Amino acid sequence: MTPEPTMPDSKAVALSGTLYQRLVAAYPKAHRREYGQPMVQLFRDQCRDAWRGGRTWGLIWLWLRVLPDLVNTSVLEHLSALKERKTMLERINSLFAPRSAPRLVFISVFAGVFLLVVTASTLITFILPESYASTARVLVRQAAGEASQKATSPDSLGPYDPYFLQTQMELIQSQLVLGRVINDLDLNEAWGKKTANGAPLEPSLTLTLLRSRLEIRTVRNTSLIEIRAFSDQPAEAARLANAIAQSYQAYRSHIASTETVDYAVPGLRPVRPNKPANIAVGVMGGFLLALAAGAAVAGIVAWLRRKPPQSAPPPTTGAPPPPSLPRAGSPLPKTALDKVAGILWMSIGAALFAVTLLTLVWFLFFQQASVTPELLLLPLFGLVWGCNAVLGFSLLRGKRWARICLGVEGVLLLMYYCFRYGLLFPHSPAWVSKVIIYLGWLMVGLLPWILRWVFMALALASVCALLWHRKETPANQC
């Protein structure tokens, strides 16, 4: 009944088989899954018969018979699949069927977490006190004697202090300048009425409060310093900014001429909280967290409700089938350890990815923080953990390389902590541990799957963008 294997298939037969295997994609997915492999096997048998009967012409005649059959029956199967498509009621019923419990759990957890995060972020946005900002700008000129003795300008035309503006920014926030503002505006009394039941505040506390309501920065490529003050009252914010500008001007009056080029005016609308941005971040973060939580809980439920493994088929007598070499991406039989590690790694990775990105958005857009080297590492850290989430997912899918990847990463992480805490080579320089962790990250990014490459490319792009941003903002060089 079966064709006897006499010799290996000719190239034409093998090529025909491969081509038909591709063409089977024309059938509906369910049909393909059930009958795709037998159809391809049958076609290969027919190819061998045709090759034995008429060589190339035999194959051509076979293709001429099979192609119309393929077109005709694939259309019929699609039409049949359309008829069998479930009604909405059947879909709802199947959603609540016991066998689809993990899906239901995923949807429930996803919806719950998403709604919770979005509602919380929206509520917080509307509960947060509104804050108005006003900005005064001061032109600062450097006196001849102010430059550092060692520093010279790049073109050697005269003394040049690269830290001059930065020094002035720190001076504006000093007690020398702000103390005068506190006295002039009587802030101890005024803020004491608001916060300490009418009792005047301690001067040190008032100073700390005032500093927390200030933002000093330079205007790019100029000698202008922006003094931005925040308050819950627009008039007070303007008063604070102007008073600080005048106090600083008075302080520098005996050194060099300084003038206020822009006086602060009361703001028309609050700058904090930025409601649309906060809600957008809440939706984005809620989606990511909900996705991670839903996948983790549904994975655990699916694992707990898994079917017992089917008994292996009885061994056949005779020659065993030729062993097929496993491909790099081929699924492995999953062990319980794979599943636990996969779920754990995926959840932790996704959560850290979401948290890191949210932190970055918070620092850059809401706190408008300076770009520091630590902040530069934040997107890289988050995206590498995104890679790790993909790694966990790959492990759950039984990918062979995921185990290797997890092993390599585990060893490198262990080495990193051993070096960092001096368990191995306690006198080694600090950069050794950093090199190890970066090497680990690089290897994670270089391992297969396009999504991981995308994550790594995004990480590198974000670091480059932040580096560029840092270079373009001299005031932020700290």
Next chain:
Amino acid sequence: MATTPTDPADLPPLTPAVFHVLLALADGERHGYAIMQEVAASTGGRIRMGPGTLYGTIKRLLEARMIEESDERPDPDLDDERRRYYRLTALGQRAVRAEAQRYAEMAQVARRKRLIAKPIRAANAGGLS
């Protein structure tokens, strides 16, 4: 959803492809390639089913519960374990018998109307012995 008829009399006439597959399985269980070969042999090579037609027919017959998959292997030594074997169910046997009977009755009518010749065996028995 429509229920599967259990009486062959309730079934509409079978399509040629379905009838040929059921006929091929009437001798015993076979896999797809063997069914295809049997159909080709029994029709003198006039009908050669393509993989799409064969497995589309098998799918419908399985859904109609006229055939079923078999776990047994006639000769495991010579066989590929990936192959799926099919066999007739009781309903399938009744259906193929009913369809064959219908064909026989139609052939009898055609013969009476002299549209086709008498059976060869009868002709040989009468004329050549």
